Amino acid sequence: MNDTSLASSDASVADAQKEFSPSEFKTVVTASSIGTMVEWYDFTIYGTASALVFNKIFFPAIDPFLGTIAAFGSAAVGLFARPFGGAIFGHFGDKLGRKNMLMATMMIMGIGTFCIGLLPDYNTIGIWAPILLVILRILQGIGIGGEWGGAALMVIESAPQKKRGFFGSFVQFGYPLGLLLSTIIFSLVSLLPEEQFLKWGWRIPFILSIALVSLGMFIRSKVRESPVFAKAKAQKKLVKQPVIEVFKQHPKEFFSAIGLKASEVSWIYVLTIFIVAYVSNTLNLPKSVALNGVLLGACLELFTLPFFGWLSDKIGRRILYITGAVASIICAYPLFILVGSGDSLTIMLAIALFMNICHAPMYGPQAAYFPELFGTSVRMSGASFGVQVAAAVFGGLSPIICAVLLKVLDGSNGISVYLISLAVVTLISAILTRETKGENL
Template identity: 50%
Template sequence: MSIVEPASFTEGAAASTTEIKRVVLSSVIGTAVEWYDFLIYGTATALVFNKLFFPLSDPGLSTLAAFGTYAVGFLARPLGAAIFGHYGDRIGRKTMLATTIVIMGLGTFLIGLLPTYDQIGIAAPVLLVVLRLLQGIGLGGEWGGAVLMVVESASTRNRGVLGSMVQIGWPIGNLAAIGIFAALSQVPESAFLAWAWRIPFLISIVLVGIGLYIRLQLHETPVFREIVAKNEVVKIPLAEILACHRRSFFTAIGLKLSEVTYAIVAGVFSISYVTNNLALPRSVIINAIFLAAVVALPMIPVFGWLSDRIGRKGMFYASCLFSIAFAFPMFWLLDTKDPFTITLTIVVAITFGQMIGFAVGPSWYSELFAARLRYSGASLGFQIGAAIGGLTPFAATAFMVWTGGATWLISAYLMVVAAITWLAAAVAPETARKPLN
């Protein structure tokens, strides 16, 4: 297995404090816009699409169909990672970032213009699926570039905390997505379903313009410039990864599974569960997820900082232990129907079940691969793990239909997935405080 020698000026890239701050800020803002686009779909799935695009006689089957389209976006993410990872390793990180935000924004804006099932029949859900695919492809290619812009410019001692900063785009995007839906929850139900739900999708075009402008101001990473200077650009990065770096590739997939599964159960499926199964106002669960995103803002860099101090493995072990221990209590606490208890449950689940792996992952996935293969390897491993996790709301809804409304099978599923991630963390090398290859 051939490994590129450590880039000679990777550490020097961190010498300019102003430059690294600019790279981090630009990546965070651009990623926040991308996550906003992707996450408003998840919220709308539970509140709107099951009624306007999949109006089946059985509400459970309607929700199941709607979550099926939600999963499509996750399944498309590996395709985006493969396409943009290939070109990101061949022509650079910066160009891919500008391209992906345009693709993502276009898909989101057009969803806001879609006619409903009552207006054009079966064409409505078909077009919804196509645009969701476009969203997934854009986000699938975006994440790897945004992370590498930061990780490849950071020093060894703070790569974990700086890499985690990119992930702050998720709570910012989530806060924006949940916030606008919370504001629209004041609109009467009839008006919300008639036109108000389109507003979050349509205004995304403005955010995309801002994000694109910011990303065009970035410079290419010093690591990639050196790859080009040494003539070490790989013709088909994915082929070399699958031939020579399979262990790193499958390890990255396993590391992603538990975190994304917990995120979707606590942050997406819970919306449907609390509003439909527990018959509580949608404001209860939306406010809970909103608060969880607020808590995530400071916790993400804290977890990244800790990974630089105690290592990547220890952080992942802690998250997996929590995920296993909390799998059953999470639903027991939601079933109390007490708003305060529900809020605290969602905050705890997202903070420790999702955010630890979410914060530490970017640096660890990137460190598993040599520089010339890093965009493809880290991005595709991350996105395949996310795609598998993206089936969670569909699977959870199916489990509940199968068990007659019981949640024990969902909890068991969370425990199994956490065990898989534990195993991946056990076989992965500890890379904290070591130079990038």
Template identity: 45%
Template sequence: MSEPGCGAANGSSLTRRVALASAIGTTIEWYDFLIYATAASLVFGRLFFPSDAGLTSSLLAISTIGVGFLIRPLGAVILSNLGDRVGRRAMLVGTLSAMGVATTLIGLLPTYAQIGVAAPIMLVALRLVQGFAVGGEWGGAVLMAVEHAPRGRRGFYGSVVQVGFPVGLGLGTFSFFLLALLPDEQFLAWGWRLPFLLSAVLVSVGLFIRLRVPESPEFERARNSGELVRFPVWQAVRRHPRSVLIGLGVRLTELSWIYVLTVFALEYATHTLGIPRDLVLAAIAAGALLELVTVPLFGAVSDRVGRRPIYLAGSVAAAALAFPVFWAIDSGDPIAVVCAFALGMAVGHGVMYGVQASFLAELFGANVRYSGASLGYQLAAPIGGGLVPVVATYLVADAGGKTWPVSLMMIGFAAVTIAAVWVARETAHGTESTSTAPEQAWAERQGELEAS
């Protein structure tokens, strides 16, 4: 049952409860998805892809991270289409359940030494399930918060859900930080499995919370007024192709930054430079803590000054950091390394990520919003999260261990993001072109076509 007016009640307890529930569920989902990347950078090469050439093992292990990103657009297409037809809440319960099962099973997998080639095959299959689930997670989670929030606070409440990413990253990184204190033999034998097995407990908590929140009032309103369309994904692409492409463009920089730092730079710093892994993991955890400030801060500021100015500032800052971050890592100085990871994450990723939920959601009307926002968000995943860490690893090896090609690549992505934000319209101050009348007119035209 919908609760009329709940989305307009500024600071209402329901709005806060929905945002908190979405954030907790998203934290668990990202924890599950991201601990895979940490494990792949640290141990999967040796356990599932053994090779005489260390670079080959690293590339194979890191490539399996990309499998999860490659499948995310498919998850977005199928699950967001259902989310715009049957509701946000049902999809969120399903994605969290699928993610939890896959993550727990990864923690139970036998290694290559135990069962041979079947081990990496099963690992990749479970990574596909993870990627498919997260493909439908983000859109539903942010829409539950944004659509319950009053229009003047959508940036802030959307950013509360986005906090789930650094919290999930921080929890996962901290767990590996503690386990990294084990002797290598114990860490490789059983220590790396514990963060995956913990998922079973976390998912149970997340499901209990998510089942207690109501459906989005804007979705209920669209359903009750007959505005839902038969194929939301197709209509989002057909009616809003520019917005979908803008979503792809604005995501490239922040997405590339976070995975260059947490996947490529983690592997590069520990394996190539020989920096202690506990120091690098601590640096990533510090960056995640800083994002707990930058993500909600800039989400809230965007409610006042607009989404575009904040996003442009974040992308310019990311370009400015491209060389200094890697210079600091290459120095090997502990303080410089921590600052590089922390600032790269908090600024290169956090500023834009805090605005992203409301920015992308407001580009689309309620009856195709899950589909449109999810497509724009997830189409960037195979590039920024899947290919970039692998390409970065190859570029550094080809450049004789130098990181300047990676810095140039990051500046190139920032240029694309700046262009995308520049051509986007401002969405923060109550634009009605993404809701009400145009959506009703479209629904009426669809009804006429289907009747004929």
């Protein structure tokens, strides 16, 4: 290689390691937010459909209660696929870069969701309908499993050191945006007559996801690699087996991430999936009652998530997790007392309020806190894998566990005890985990 080629190569490496300009950084934040918006749009429409539709059109040949469990189970399958996605894309994200993995995960998510909208029902193709539904759900879950970690790292690895919590919250911002958009669309299609809604109306939110995916792919194509990763690569500080190195270097941090995630993720899946089914099937109230509560809660989180992200830069991430866990313990019984009142306005306000009291304080700073626990060479693997294991165990199983507890114990007390137990896990994890605010990445 001649001197000119060497100089050109050195210049390219130097350019890759340059900090993002303000305009580049805005693009990074936008691209990451859209990715998490698509992620939560996809998972929320699936969760809502599993509560309201899938038990009737994909599992119609079994007892209604078992049909509901089967529908929730198909939702859980996707969540159990997420750790595999977290491990796979975390591994390659730590070896090849964050950007390429973000493009791949979004494409996989979009294909899975779009195809679910086209899937024939049980009456058309019989047992193949639920089988194909589960396969597509697994594909969707693998893509989503790698999405969050890459999006979070692209932002916090390029954000100002003292503002990582605030800017990281915009990755989380995609959650209420996705929830808001999916709930609005589902609320509109649920206004259709029941027969039309079950026949074709529920498919519309799934098919429309392709537009969001296309937008996300376009914006992400404009983003270059994270400068922090580019520097580590240039200095040959990458490792051959990042996932294995997580367990060697950061076992405490990995299990801390799982424990920290336990209460937050269980609350959001209970509020957005189980409560929707509970209000509709057990209390026999219109679907719109719970959906409007979720909608209001998402609107409020557009403000509370950035606030808690900003606050974590001031007082720390750890104290907000402790606060959120304590709030979850206090609110576990009042949630079902208020929802069980049967009053539509009370139910709507309760869902929105508890979402912002119990979920937002922990979810807001999460995109900064979890990656900060790990070194650059294993950061995507550690953060992604830890989050997705917790999402599978405590998110995917929560609606099923709650449905079983409600049936077996003939009341909601067991569900409240379950939520309290997970909040205690998160509280202990937060007490034992170090503060990361202001650490140099």
